[in-house]
Amino acid sequence: MIEIDRLTKRYGATLVVDDVSFAVEEGTLAVVVGTSGAGKSTLLRMINRLVEPSAGRVLIDGEDTRAIPEDELRHRIGYVIQGYGLFPHRNVADNIATVPRLLRWDSKKVAQRVEELLDLFQLEPAEFAHKFPHELSGGQQQRVGVARALAARPALLLMDEPFGALDAVIRSKAQDDLLAIQRRLGTTIVLVTHDMNEAFRLGDRIAVMDQARLLQYATPAELLMRPADDFVERLVGSAERPFRLLSLIRVQEALEPGHAEGEPIAASESLHDALSRLLWTGRKALPVADASGALIGQVSVGGILQRGRPLP
Amino acid sequence: MTPASFVRLTALLVLAAFIAMPQVFAFLFEPLIAPGAPAIYNQGSLLVLTLQHLRTVCLATMVSTVLAVALGIFVTRPAGAEFLPLSRSLVNIGQTFPPIAVLAIAVPLVGFGEKPTFIALFLYGLLPIFENTLTGLTQVPSPTLEAARGMGMNARQRLVQVELPLALPVILAGIRLSVIISLGTATIGSTVAAKGLGEVIIAGLQSNNIAFVLQGGLVVALLAVLIHDGLVLVERVAARRLGGSLNEVS
Amino acid sequence: MSSTASRTNTFGVVPPRPALSLDHLGFAIAVLIGVALFAAPFATYRATRIASGEARLLIEALPIAMAAALVLVALGVAIGAVLVRDPLSRLGSAVIGLAVLLPSLGLSAGYLTPADNTFARVSPSLGFWLLSLAFSLLAVDALARMRLGPYGRLTALAVGVSALALLLLSGIWDDLSILREYYTRADSFWREARQHLLLASGSMAAACLLGVPLGIVSHRLRTLRIAVMQGLSIVQTVPSIALFGLLMAPLGAIAASVPLAAALGIKGIGAAPAFIALFLYALLPIVANTIAGLSQVPSAVVDAARGMGMSARQRLVDVEMPLALPVILAGIRIVLVQNFGLATVAALIGGGGFGTFVFQGIGQTAIDLVLLGAIPTVALSFAASIVLDALVDLSKGTPA
Ligand SMILES: Nc1ncnc2c1ncn2[C@@H]1O[C@H](COP(=O)(O)OP(=O)(O)OP(=O)(O)O)[C@@H](O)[C@H]1O
Ligand SMILES: [Mg+2]
Numbered sequence: 001m002i003e004i005d006r007l008t009k010r011y012g013a014t015l016v017v018d019d020v021s022f023a024v025e026e027g028t029l030a031v032v033v034g035t036s037g038a039g040k041s042t043l044l045r046m047i048n049r050l051v052e053p054s055a056g057r058v059l060i061d062g063e064d065t066r067a068i069p070e071d072e073l074r075h076r077i078g079y080v081i082q083g084y085g086l087f088p089h090r091n092v093a094d095n096i097a098t099v100p101r102l103l104r105w106d107s108k109k110v111a112q113r114v115e116e117l118l119d120l121f122q123l124e125p126a127e128f129a130h131k132f133p134h135e136l137s138g139g140q141q142q143r144v145g146v147a148r149a150l151a152a153r154p155a156l157l158l159m160d161e162p163f164g165a166l167d168a169v170i171r172s173k174a175q176d177d178l179l180a181i182q183r184r185l186g187t188t189i190v191l192v193t194h195d196m197n198e199a200f201r202l203g204d205r206i207a208v209m210d211q212a213r214l215l216q217y218a219t220p221a222e223l224l225m226r227p228a229d230d231f232v233e234r235l236v237g238s239a240e241r242p243f244r245l246l247s248l249i250r251v252q253e254a255l256e257p258g259h260a261e262g263e264p265i266a267a268s269e270s271l272h273d274a275l276s277r278l279l280w281t282g283r284k285a286l287p288v289a290d291a292s293g294a295l296i297g298q299v300s301v302g303g304i305l306q307r308g309r310p311l312p
Numbered sequence: 313m314t315p316a317s318f319v320r321l322t323a324l325l326v327l328a329a330f331i332a333m334p335q336v337f338a339f340l341f342e343p344l345i346a347p348g349a350p351a352i353y354n355q356g357s358l359l360v361l362t363l364q365h366l367r368t369v370c371l372a373t374m375v376s377t378v379l380a381v382a383l384g385i386f387v388t389r390p391a392g393a394e395f396l397p398l399s400r401s402l403v404n405i406g407q408t409f410p411p412i413a414v415l416a417i418a419v420p421l422v423g424f425g426e427k428p429t430f431i432a433l434f435l436y437g438l439l440p441i442f443e444n445t446l447t448g449l450t451q452v453p454s455p456t457l458e459a460a461r462g463m464g465m466n467a468r469q470r471l472v473q474v475e476l477p478l479a480l481p482v483i484l485a486g487i488r489l490s491v492i493i494s495l496g497t498a499t500i501g502s503t504v505a506a507k508g509l510g511e512v513i514i515a516g517l518q519s520n521n522i523a524f525v526l527q528g529g530l531v532v533a534l535l536a537v538l539i540h541d542g543l544v545l546v547e548r549v550a551a552r553r554l555g556g557s558l559n560e561v562s
Numbered sequence: 563m564s565s566t567a568s569r570t571n572t573f574g575v576v577p578p579r580p581a582l583s584l585d586h587l588g589f590a591i592a593v594l595i596g597v598a599l600f601a602a603p604f605a606t607y608r609a610t611r612i613a614s615g616e617a618r619l620l621i622e623a624l625p626i627a628m629a630a631a632l633v634l635v636a637l638g639v640a641i642g643a644v645l646v647r648d649p650l651s652r653l654g655s656a657v658i659g660l661a662v663l664l665p666s667l668g669l670s671a672g673y674l675t676p677a678d679n680t681f682a683r684v685s686p687s688l689g690f691w692l693l694s695l696a697f698s699l700l701a702v703d704a705l706a707r708m709r710l711g712p713y714g715r716l717t718a719l720a721v722g723v724s725a726l727a728l729l730l731l732s733g734i735w736d737d738l739s740i741l742r743e744y745y746t747r748a749d750s751f752w753r754e755a756r757q758h759l760l761l762a763s764g765s766m767a768a769a770c771l772l773g774v775p776l777g778i779v780s781h782r783l784r785t786l787r788i789a790v791m792q793g794l795s796i797v798q799t800v801p802s803i804a805l806f807g808l809l810m811a812p813l814g815a816i817a818a819s820v821p822l823a824a825a826l827g828i829k830g831i832g833a834a835p836a837f838i839a840l841f842l843y844a845l846l847p848i849v850a851n852t853i854a855g856l857s858q859v860p861s862a863v864v865d866a867a868r869g870m871g872m873s874a875r876q877r878l879v880d881v882e883m884p885l886a887l888p889v890i891l892a893g894i895r896i897v898l899v900q901n902f903g904l905a906t907v908a909a910l911i912g913g914g915g916f917g918t919f920v921f922q923g924i925g926q927t928a929i930d931l932v933l934l935g936a937i938p939t940v941a942l943s944f945a946a947s948i949v950l951d952a953l954v955d956l957s958k959g960t961p962a
Contacts, residue, residue, distance in 0.1 A: 074464030085459025397706040408943035410903025413936035420929035496801030529807030533800040
């Protein structure tokens, strides 16, 4: 668990981060969103002490980060930035091996770890290990950047607009991959973005920042249904709100008994997906299947519509 | 083999043959000389002069490189940052000094011979290497450095593992410039009695023997062009890994 | 003095510096001043022009009151350098230091030379050089930090040149050995000066006349560009004295077989090979920068010009050349500075110029004579580089 406690950063007279506190549970993904210049990157960089806080502290599993030598702290925290900052003079394998080598792992263990990560990120080791960053596509560079950050098995991963430079299709795939890897490794992640869709898609909790202050820290559903103030409400987007809400709810939760015609939808998909299928096919209801493919009921337009607004 | 590398190889062979056995080429120079004058430089061995010339240049360049790179590193660290603006200005000013002036001023201070030449080569050689070290170290992309810091590399590790390797092609280009300037200055060094290929040209000028002048000029020119090409090759290899984007830096 | 942007590799985590801390550079300068004042001779006295010198400390070299004044001012500058960070104050104190130091050198010469002795020579020694180095470093650093615009730099140059001219014309330095050297050969000094300027700027002008059109054509024709650039960069690599030597043989042959050429002054020895060599050296920077200047013109601008119906000629004259001008001027700056330096070597093959004094001085181990050739050369290159740097900035339209 990581606790951010009254963290403040001042440059001269200007407050860049103002008294921000929140906690991220073990194994969850917290997203920091906000407009440009809100202080998101500064907040993130205070966690691994690339920026020294003016006041406040950061606790990782109860341990104050100031008690840990800077470099050692950073060895333990993965860090991914926009543009990835891959070392142009080192090939993919050497890039990924950076932190393990700083930690003086023995070379066999390093090689093994590199191979493991290349597999995990679907980069064929034989093909990619010896390529240099300039020989990779943007999406591949991004994956190498994340693999490099995860190399020494950090318990915490900081990501500053990691998908900012990717096109929409690749970005969506990279987001899915990140979620899958996070579920698998149980890494705690703090991710900065200014893309609201990304925040809702990835975040277990979302921290909304504006002008150096933290306005609200809540689950996506709470943010939609009880925005703390006008700014959050506008940021969340009033027109998008119902659809965002629907994409947070699984079909499972709106399951009704009965039987409908047509191609079944999986219970694990979102109501947003179910609604689009209904609109597109012009039906009133869809059959629902569980993970094994067995039909377990149906989901109807009426049922979905009831979920697309705040509960009374 | 490309035509260009064929020309280079031929030039190298001709140069080596001429330095080793100049007498064989005497017939080429005979039309240029007054009757009775020697057609081939006869006051010393071309081979020995060439080696002495190269030795002076190598030594001076090595010393300049060590000092210039160390200074370049120093002024780009936080501790030396106060010296950065001044050192940039000094390099700009220093380059307005012609090498011959440095050479000439050194003579009265240290006497004739190798010493003033060495001093001039060393001092003048510092400038391009220092300048390129600065350029190389300050143009390391900031996301790369940010990532290095974020991964917990300390200042030393960042310098050795990231900044210097990335600056290497530019530093090498500086060393190449320095070597080429030094080859020329060392030639002029013969006017202050340093051993080197300039002797051949000076001897030709003094005895009005165009053949000597031409021989000296040819050997020095070919040597410079070939060394230049060789060093460019080394830079290419160093820059290739960086995606060739630094190939064009000169 | 142009590139002073201080890009450091830090990410803003350097803790703010306390207002009153030791300035490292200032400290180094103060140490220099200390050494210069107390551990190094101020002037050298020689009984004759080529006799070996006797060192004179500051207290021996000047009347006691003058010496004390100089020490006080220098110490003041040293303390200021350590404690004061404001560039303008630092520049001011450096200027005051120089304003006291430079005339006192002349006074020292008068003081040390026995009356009516025309053989004795007094020249500045290590202490003087270190002091002027320290003051100049302080001034250069302050100027670099002030980031003067082009007009500011030109003004600073003009002030410096006028001050120097004043010192020379006032006669206060007349007893210094280098000026004695000058007075014994004032005629040849100005003759060689003219020759030096003609060689350097004439070859540059010729190179511009050929190089700019060649650059324009090469910009369009890829094959020509590659051939021209490769050829010129080989020429650039050949050391000057070797190139002079290589040119002597063919020019000598031409002079021997074409009487008209000889009548025009084309000879194997003399100014002709020097001029041609300087011209050849100058071509590369001019051609290369013309090409670079033209290729950095944004293609959108050229397209827009074409879209407005400008002819190829109009586009070149009205759009491309003005946009390429700063880069071309930067090439001319390189050439001019390079030529002023290379022209000194021309003396070796009888081409004249300030190099004549340098090589004569080397031959006679007379440092004054060497300096008489070297100092004007350096001053010319230095002034040329400042003026052209300013022109480059102005042509970019940088606000002054
Ligand atoms: N080293 C610094 N010195 C002074 N001000 C700074 C420094 N670093 C950041 N700032 C200022 O702090 C504010 C917040 O910067 P920060 O990079 O944290 O914003 P951000 O929320 O990440 O914005 P973006 O979405 O554009 O990346 C900005 O106004 C920035 O100008
Ligand atoms: Mg940011």
